[in-house]
Amino acid sequence: MLHDITFFSRFEQDILAERKTITIRDASESHFQPGEVLRVSRYEDGVFFCFIEVLSVTPVALDALTETHARQENMTLSELKQVIKDIYPGLDELFVIAFHKCRGEFQ
Numbered sequence: 001m002l003h004d005i006t007f008f009s010r011f012e013q014d015i016l017a018e019r020k021t022i023t024i025r026d027a028s029e030s031h032f033q034p035g036e037v038l039r040v041s042r043y044e045d046g047v048f049f050c051f052i053e054v055l056s057v058t059p060v061a062l063d064a065l066t067e068t069h070a071r072q073e074n075m076t077l078s079e080l081k082q083v084i085k086d087i088y089p090g091l092d093e094l095f096v097i098a099f100h101k102c103r104g105e106f107q
């Protein structure tokens with residue numbers, strides 16, 4: 001079964017260029033399984049832009065985020081923490097979804 005995920009459109013180019021290889025979500029989006037292929041579209045207008053394969057889903061606390069997570073988001077650590085505080089105010093229980101962009105038959 002093919003599931004969907006949305007990203008803010010400002011991240012589309014980073015995902016397509018494989019500069020962004022994780023996303024950090026709340027529990028409502030922590031149910032994805034490694035190996036699962038997700039259909040990716042833009043949150044604002046629903047436009048499809050690629051498929052991604054889920055590599056892993058790992059719980060993480062806001063305070064436990066590192067420079068490695070930030071690099072995988074193509075951000076600085078302080079930018080990443082600010083983005084997360086804006087999207088998920090007051091939330092500490094987060095999940096790192098690692099993915100890679102599908103090629104070939106999925107593109």
Ligand SMILES: CC(=O)Nc1ccn([C@@H]2O[C@H](CO)[C@@H](O)[C@H]2O)c(=O)n1
Nearest residue numbers: 006007008011023024025043083084
């Ligand atoms: C549109 C929607 O439904 N939800 C989200 C939630 C998160 N994110 C991005 O994941 C990383 C960590 O949260 C950052 O890069 C976020 O901006 C996103 O693009 N879209």
